[in-house]
Amino acid sequence: MKLETGKQGTSPEMEEYDDEDDDEVIDKSCYSPPMIFGPPREGGEDLFVPPLNFAMVDNGVFRSGFPDVANFSFLQTLKLRSVLCLCPEPYPEANWEFLRSNGIRLFQFGIEGGKHRTGCLVGCLRKLQRWCLTSVFDEYQRFAAAKTRVSDQRFMEVFDISSLKHLPMSFSCSRIA
Amino acid sequence: MKLETGKQGTSPEMEEYDDEDDDEVIDKSCYSPPMIFGPPREGGEDLFVPPLNFAMVDNGVFRSGFPDVANFSFLQTLKLRSVLCLCPEPYPEANWEFLRSNGIRLFQFGIEGGKHRTGCLVGCLRKLQRWCLTSVFDEYQRFAAAKTRVSDQRFMEVFDISSLKHLPMSFSCSRIA
Numbered sequence: 001m002k003l004e005t006g007k008q009g010t011s012p013e014m015e016e017y018d019d020e021d022d023d024e025v026i027d028k029s030c031y032s033p034p035m036i037f038g039p040p041r042e043g044g045e046d047l048f049v050p051p052l053n054f055a056m057v058d059n060g061v062f063r064s065g066f067p068d069v070a071n072f073s074f075l076q077t078l079k080l081r082s083v084l085c086l087c088p089e090p091y092p093e094a095n096w097e098f099l100r101s102n103g104i105r106l107f108q109f110g111i112e113g114g115k116h117r118t119g120c121l122v123g124c125l126r127k128l129q130r131w132c133l134t135s136v137f138d139e140y141q142r143f144a145a146a147k148t149r150v151s152d153q154r155f156m157e158v159f160d161i162s163s164l165k166h167l168p169m170s171f172s173c174s175r176i177a
Numbered sequence: 178m179k180l181e182t183g184k185q186g187t188s189p190e191m192e193e194y195d196d197e198d199d200d201e202v203i204d205k206s207c208y209s210p211p212m213i214f215g216p217p218r219e220g221g222e223d224l225f226v227p228p229l230n231f232a233m234v235d236n237g238v239f240r241s242g243f244p245d246v247a248n249f250s251f252l253q254t255l256k257l258r259s260v261l262c263l264c265p266e267p268y269p270e271a272n273w274e275f276l277r278s279n280g281i282r283l284f285q286f287g288i289e290g291g292k293h294r295t296g297c298l299v300g301c302l303r304k305l306q307r308w309c310l311t312s313v314f315d316e317y318q319r320f321a322a323a324k325t326r327v328s329d330q331r332f333m334e335v336f337d338i339s340s341l342k343h344l345p346m347s348f349s350c351s352r353i354a
Contacts, residue, residue, distance in 0.1 A: 040309040047309040048348070053319075054312065056233040056349070074308075078349055131251075132217040132224040135231065142230075142319050171225070172233070172255055 048074035053118075053143055057125070058172060063118050063143075072098050080104050086117040116144045116152050123156035128169040133157060225251035230295075230320055234302070235349060240295050240320075249275050257281050263294040293321045293329050300333035305346040310334060 040047040051074075052065035066087065067075060081104060085091060088110025099106055111117050119140045126136045136156055141148045217224040228251075229242035243264065244252060258281060262268060265287025276283055288294050296317045303313045313333055318325045 040311075045307065048307050048312070049309050050312045050348075052315060055316070055319075056235065058233065059236065074348075077347055130222065130225050132226050134217075135225070135227045138229060139232070142232075142322075145319075145322075170254055171227075171251075 046073070048077070050074045055143075057122055063122060067095065068092075069094055069098075076102060082107060084109070086111050086121065088112050115147055116140070116149065119143050120152050120155055123152075124159045124161075125169070126171075127156065127159055127161050128164055128167065129171040131171070223250070225254070227251045232320075234299055240299060244272065245269075246271055246275075253279060259284060261286070263288050263298065265289050292324055293317070293326065296320050297329050297332055300329075301336045301338075302346070303348075304333065304336055304338050305341055305344065306348045308348070 040049065049070045050064070051067040051071045054062065054064040057063050062078065062080075064071075066085075075098070080102070083099060083104055083106050085106060085108040087108075091106060091108060096106075098104075123136045123140050126139065133156070137153055140153065140156065144152070217226065226247045227241070228244040228248040231239065231241040234240050239255065239257075241248075243262075252275070257279070260276060260281055260283050262283060262285040264285075268283060268285060273283075275281075300313045300317050303316065310333070314330055317330065317333065321329070
């Protein structure tokens, strides 16, 4: 899953986006583009708006729902170098511009009809990291919530890591070096 | 929240434990002590059993439910230096022994009656990191699930960071140096 090697002092190697329709449970007012309403403020300071379902997957690897303009100032703090987009839809122009102006490379692997593509991908990574299925599913369900699917869990269960065993892939052992 | 500074090449600075009673939704067979049933195996290799609700909070900072013997081999891979326990109950002897034999320091701040103490603590950290409340609650609810409490969310909402603004606390900017 690591697409590039980072350099000392900079941060992540990849970010995973997913347009899981969890979006609908989010307070959109918080996600309004800053040029219209401005980002949320407290004590006279702007607050960060991480994207829905944002989390750290491992050193330098993050996951989240599909970001919008309100999230860009937060994403900038991550010093991303690559973004992996799993949606088949055309990548929005505003997001393109954000990537371009921050020197971030986009890798888009559009997967049709998926709902928890990022969750499945992270689950496969956890198998490479030798997590038991109970823990893989615990994490998957935390992000998929009411939209947990048996078919996704079967996909992760049968995902065969035997051909990938030559990859050194321990949790938290991928150093930013 | 950082209790010590790490040294190059080793990993986390702190781990947060919480005995959130989410434990009851876990397949206990996977959590059986390895000396009785052995850890889960696949392809002749032992699998890791991360504790319930395990996640990476930030560089070198992790959270989880209260771990048991089945989780020790996974926890060993994290090269922890400190554990922060938020439960008031006496720390179990087996866990003590694990910490002792791995040179991990225990910091116990027993908080009576709490259910999502770790979630509240992480929420307060996110406020220090200038996350908007929508994102703080999104993360809190992901871990608290059906046990989400309005009182916890109010605690995080009114948590006053104004006296802590001298602390440099940006997400993902705490380098392991």
